[in-house]
Amino acid sequence: MKNLAILLSGRGSNFEAIAKSVSSGRIPDARIAVVISNKPKAGGIETARRLGLNALVIPSKGKGREEHDREVVTALQTREVDLVCLAGYMRLLSPWFVSQFPHRILNIHPSLLPAFPGLEAQEQALAYGVKVTGCTVHFVDKELDHGPIIVQKTVPVLDSDNERALAARILEQEHIAYSEAIGIVLEGRYEIAGRRLTQTRTT
Ligand code: GAR
Numbered sequence: 540m541k542n543l544a545i546l547l548s549g550r551g552s553n554f555e556a557i558a559k560s561v562s563s564g565r566i567p568d569a570r571i572a573v574v575i576s577n578k579p580k581a582g583g584i585e586t587a588r589r590l591g592l593n594a595l596v597i598p599s600k601g602k603g604r605e606e607h608d609r610e611v612v613t614a615l616q617t618r619e620v621d622l623v624c625l626a627g628y629m630r631l632l633s634p635w636f637v638s639q640f641p642h643r644i645l646n647i648h649p650s651l652l653p654a655f656p657g658l659e660a661q662e663q664a665l666a667y668g669v670k671v672t673g674c675t676v677h678f679v680d681k682e683l684d685h686g687p688i689i690v691q692k693t694v695p696v697l698d699s700d701n702e703r704a705l706a707a708r709i710l711e712q713e714h715i716a717y718s719e720a721i722g723i724v725l726e727g728r729y730e731i732a733g734r735r736l737t738q739t740r741t742t
Contacts, residue, residue: 541725542572544620546611546628551583553626553647556714557721558590566721572618575611577630593618599630608636615640622724624717625679634681642731644679645724647717649709651675651691656684661706670696672705674713676720678736687736689720689729 543561545554554574560566574587577599587594595614599607607630615623616639625632625646637644650660652675655667664672673693678686692712696705723729729736 541569541621542619543569543721544572544615544618544623545574545583545587545626546623547574547576547581547583547626548578548629549581549583549627551581551586551626552710553713553717554583554624555586557624557626557717558586558592560718560721566718566725569721569725572620573614575614577607577611577628583627604631605633605635608633612636612639622721624721626717631683632679637679637681642678645676645689645717645720646679646684646686647713648675648677648684649706649713651693652677652684652688659702661709662702664696665700665702665705672696672709674709674716676716687731687734689723689736690716692716 545557547554558571561569561571571592573593573595574583575595575597576584577597579596579598584594584596597610597614621643623640623644648660650664651673655663671693673691675688676690677688680686692715694709694712723738728738730739
């Protein structure tokens, strides 16, 4: 049984999608050991409590990055977490945090990386005028929105789109992509050469 941790800062719809995949067995042999928010009012924390999961608020406000990260890492280690999933966690991890979980931290980003890293990726895509965008689940390394890519899903940009409509269609794909990526990683069905991740078959 693998222990997942979810780190979030807001609504938590990706977390909910992951929780459904775990309870339905789409992500097999895993449980959500802890859900941690750096924001006391995050909707995702309410959901975690409602689902009877272990939900922790570790406020980041007023703390140095590494000071906060040390508290989070201690909470993860206490619960023997195997895989950390950032799900709308709007805070950069310190290099020290990343080094504690090599190839064991995933992030989801609402664009086809390396296009449009950082904040408001959907707005960036509309402003740039791309015709296709999407979402990316990737390993977290020490650079922002940068590590090896595990899964990407494409979403067309429609002439009628505004940021809200586009974000909603990307989000549907995010919910599918994240569980797929977690399955690949937990089952070890991949190899990485340089930045390139390829899936391997299980026998
Ligand atoms: C998602 O769209 C996620 O891709 C994005 O925040 C949203 C969180 O929604 N993350 C980033 O932009 C990270 N750079 P959720 O709280 O409903 O899962």
